Amino acid sequence: MYFPTVLSAVTALAGLAAAAPFQHGGPPGGAPAGAAPTPFVIPTDDGFPNPSPDQLKVIQQIADGTLSNAPPPAKINESSFPVFQLIAFNEQFEVAFFSSLLQNVTQNVPGFTLPDPKKKDELIDILETVLAQEKLHAINAAKTLANFNQFVPVPCKYQFPTSNIYEAIALAERFTDLVLGTLQDGAQTLARNGDAGAVRGLTSSLGQEGQQSGFYRILLSKKPSEKPFLTTNVAAFAFSALQQFIVPGSCPFPLSNIKLPIFPGVSVLSGQGGTNVEPRDQHLAFKVDLTGVSAADAYIGKSNLWITYFSGQLLPISSPIVNVKWSGRVATFEAEFPFTANEMVGLSVASLTTKGQFANAPEVVASTLAAPGLIQVDDRVKSWDGFKL
Structure with missing residues (x-):
């Protein structure tokens, strides 16, 4: 599979910096020029974020793996719960992003078309698996919170500033790299709080996100491994960054339920x-x-x-x-x-x-x-x- 060649055929469609905001998941062809982007709502045809056992089995098959069957930790420190709430909140955003990207590629929305049907099928296959894996990440965080009767975030409505496949892949690389830094912060928080039982699962998803980032970087003509030690981040900055993708007021819960500050962006x-x-x-x-x-x-x-x-x-x-x-x-x-x-x-x-x-x-x-x-x-x-x- 040689995706740089696949994507090169549509180079003339747009550059990363040139596009106006566009909602991936809107109708084919996008919104009219100057129109507000259409809010994207995660499809629920597979039961996400609360699939039935049969629906979960299908998601796991597409994801090439299952949720852990190990028992949950016996206890989790109160100050560790925002880690899992942020993970759930972020993973729901990623489910929305990849759902909308998959829709656009599948439906040949202008800017998201690939000229080679075989390469289109390959990309769809990859995106379907990534999407299912992100669903499992979100479900896993939600299960941890529910097990301790803690607040579980549910999906909001979303908006994405991309109008073509280049911008979408570049955005995926940026937010994935930010997540990689944030999961470092999450692992350190768990370790500091004595919640060693949850660290293994968190770091396994960190490695999976790193594999994703390497793939996106190859598509963008970058070396797949960015640095010897990836840039760290903190939970509050990640939560703040995610706000730009949330339609204001669309979350069916107060954002203050997640005990993290929200800063204006730089x-x-x-x-x-x-x-x-x-x-x-x-x-x-x-x-x-x-x-x-x-x-x-x-x-x-x-x-x-x-x-x-x-x-x-x-x-x-x-x-x-x-x-x-x-x-x-x-x-x-x-x-x-x-x-x-x-x-x-x-x-x-x-x-x-x-x-x-x-x-x-x-x-x-x-x-x-x-x-x-x-x-x-x-x-x-x-x-x-x-x-x-």
Whole structure:
């Protein structure tokens, strides 16, 4: 199977940065120009998120594996439950994303067509399996929560800013890499809380997500393994990032049921919205809207703030913001991106913080005003038969 060649036939359809928001799962052909994207609702024909035993058996067959039949942990620390709630919330988003992508490829929606029927069938086969695996991830987290009579998130309505197969695969790679960093945080939380019995299952799904990311990176003409030690992340930043894919007000539960803060995002203005950033020392441009962030009141109109980066397994890297311009509670500014000294290839996660020195990644959350901003610096394959973004 040689997917770069498959996808290269539709290169002219669009580039990653050029598209307006488009809902994957809308009707074939998409919404009219300028129209709001159609909210996507996860299909429930297989019973997801609560399949019957027979429906679960079919999902497991498609997923090439089953849920664990090991007994659940005897106990879980109260402060560990947000880990499983975030996992369920995220996996439901991923089920929505891959359901809508699969629909678009299957239905030959413009921008998602493949010229070779055999390659289309191969891609559909892969997406069907990934989708089923994500359903099992979500079901597994929900089962853990239900076993301890804890709140279980249920699916919301979703929206995705992609209009073609390139953008969809690039988005899949970005959110999968963010998940890989977040699951590190989840495993450390469980370990700190003495919940060793849940770590094995969590890290097995972490490895599965890594296999996915390598496949998406190959499609995007990147080396399949991004870094020797993948970039870490924290749960609060992942929960905040997911909000951009949720139709506001569509979740059938208060988001406060998941005991994690939600920060306004950091918009990366350099590169193509943070993608394709050049591998060099430079100043990157950012924008934040701190409307409604009471913790920011003392900093409005000032410049005594930092951009703090997560990159690999390095301690947080902070750069003071410069060239700051305020318009009310909206700020645009720049910050140094110290690429050379830190080998910041791959994903870096940026946050706007009130101080610039941290002992570890979790410590950053308490000093954060906005997050995350995602920055991608790619070490692309030097010679590859395929498309270029």
